Amino acid sequence: MTQTIFMVGARGAGKTTIGKALAQVLGYRFIDTDLFMLQTLHMSVAEIVAREGWDGFRLRESMALQTVTAPKTVVATGGGAVLAHENRIFMRNHGLVIYLRASANVLAERLAEDPEDAQRPSLTGKPIVEEMLDILASREALYQEVADHVLDATQPPEDVVEHILQILTDETVK
Numbered sequence: 001m002t003q004t005i006f007m008v009g010a011r012g013a014g015k016t017t018i019g020k021a022l023a024q025v026l027g028y029r030f031i032d033t034d035l036f037m038l039q040t041l042h043m044s045v046a047e048i049v050a051r052e053g054w055d056g057f058r059l060r061e062s063m064a065l066q067t068v069t070a071p072k073t074v075v076a077t078g079g080g081a082v083l084a085h086e087n088r089i090f091m092r093n094h095g096l097v098i099y100l101r102a103s104a105n106v107l108a109e110r111l112a113e114d115p116e117d118a119q120r121p122s123l124t125g126k127p128i129v130e131e132m133l134d135i136l137a138s139r140e141a142l143y144q145e146v147a148d149h150v151l152d153a154t155q156p157p158e159d160v161v162e163h164i165l166q167i168l169t170d171e172t173v174k
């Protein structure tokens with residue numbers, strides 16, 4: 001049980017919340033690729049996008065993903081990391097991928113309540129629920145494709161963490 005665990009899912013799905021809690025229980029390192037980029041490039045997601053566009057951001061995100069991947073590490077990926085085929089292959093080959101799944105309504109509600117998330121750049125300029133519907137429609141198949149396990153991210157965080165721990169136990173026994 002020394003592999004990397006990748007958390008994937010849309011903004012607000014709980015990748016950071018669940019990933020941190022999981023890492024703590026396992027005694028693993030926790031890394032958020034967005035935060036890693038902020039610390040190493042000294043630019044926020046918004047700043048990178050403003051300077052280099054989404055394509056530039058995605059390139060940097062792929063590099064960050066590969067750089068932080070290590071044994072005994074939980075990696076919270078960016079919501080759009082699955083868009084790059086390279087990232088999907090990389091995650092599938094380097095660890096266990098957990099998709100935290102929630103409806104557009106739930107995600108929009110969570111983002112509306114979180115001032116930090118509300119400041120992240122909009123991908124489309126549309127109202128948040130519509131944006132989440134569009135995002136899920138375009139990414140659901142990719143999240144499903146990359147995931148080893150799809151979890152209901154609307155369960156209480158403790159339950160989601162417990163579920164992942166059970167999955168890890170089952171994987172070890174296999």
Ligand code: ADP
Nearest residue numbers: 011012013014015016017110114153155156157
């Ligand atoms: P992500 O990292 O995927 O964007 P976060 O972990 O930042 O998501 O969570 C977004 C918001 O939703 C936070 O306010 C967090 O407290 C809340 N949240 C995350 N997971 C859950 C959950 N399982 N149940 C209720 N609220 C949650």
Ligand code: MG
Nearest residue numbers: 015016032076
């Ligand atoms: Mg996060």
